[in-house]
Amino acid sequence: MSQMYKVFVNDKPIIITSSSKNEKNFPIYSFSELEFDDVLLKLEEETIFGVILVSANLELDWQIFTKNLKVIPAAGGLVVNNQQSVLFIFRNGTWDLPKGWIEKGESKELAAVREVEEECGITNLSILKPLATTYHIYKHKGLKLKETHWFLMHSNDASPLTPQLEEGITKVVFLNTIEIKKTLSNTYANIKLVYDAYKQA
Numbered sequence: 001m002s003q004m005y006k007v008f009v010n011d012k013p014i015i016i017t018s019s020s021k022n023e024k025n026f027p028i029y030s031f032s033e034l035e036f037d038d039v040l041l042k043l044e045e046e047t048i049f050g051v052i053l054v055s056a057n058l059e060l061d062w063q064i065f066t067k068n069l070k071v072i073p074a075a076g077g078l079v080v081n082n083q084q085s086v087l088f089i090f091r092n093g094t095w096d097l098p099k100g101w102i103e104k105g106e107s108k109e110l111a112a113v114r115e116v117e118e119e120c121g122i123t124n125l126s127i128l129k130p131l132a133t134t135y136h137i138y139k140h141k142g143l144k145l146k147e148t149h150w151f152l153m154h155s156n157d158a159s160p161l162t163p164q165l166e167e168g169i170t171k172v173v174f175l176n177t178i179e180i181k182k183t184l185s186n187t188y189a190n191i192k193l194v195y196d197a198y199k200q201a
Contacts (some may be wrong), residue, residue: 121162
């Protein structure tokens with residue numbers, strides 16, 4: 001069972017946790033102390049880079065939190081090749097990992113493989129294990145919570161990769177560790193979480 005949920009709003013985290021530790025020096029509140037809209041308002045302040053909500057009942061409070069939002073399930077993959085390089089995409093000016101919505105009746109695993117294949121033009125994908133679940137809130141006809149299930153994958157496909165241009169993807173490339181360090185300076189906080197989970201695995 002999770003001891004923490006981290007939800008990003010414009011790359012700023014709302015951390016819902018059973019621990020009162022504050023390693024990031026974010027403002028800290030009891031979960032019941034702030035209304036949902038008040039939390040979002042806090043994150044709009046330029047001097048606040050995240051908010052911690054301490055929960056006495058994490059799973060119950062997570063259910064309360066997500067009632068404010070329509071949950072959009074998605075899935076994606078962190079793909080490694082035989083050289084242990086990692087597959088990245090360059091989408092709309094930002095480095096990212098391939099992912100997309102889970103279609104009706106589709107499993108998380110099938111969706112993750114399909115999205116990686118479609119966005120990168122890669123084959124011979126195999127799922128090694130679940131890696132992480134990330135969350136971010138965005139506005140589109142109301143507030144949505146995108147819940148993305150990430151899987152560690154492997155491919156030995158050495159053929160040229162093909163970016164899915166209609167999705168705003170202009171580059172698909174395997175990067176080594178040194179190249180990834182540069183890449184992480186132009187990516188989303190959620191993607192850094194997924195990469196960290198891979199490095200710690």
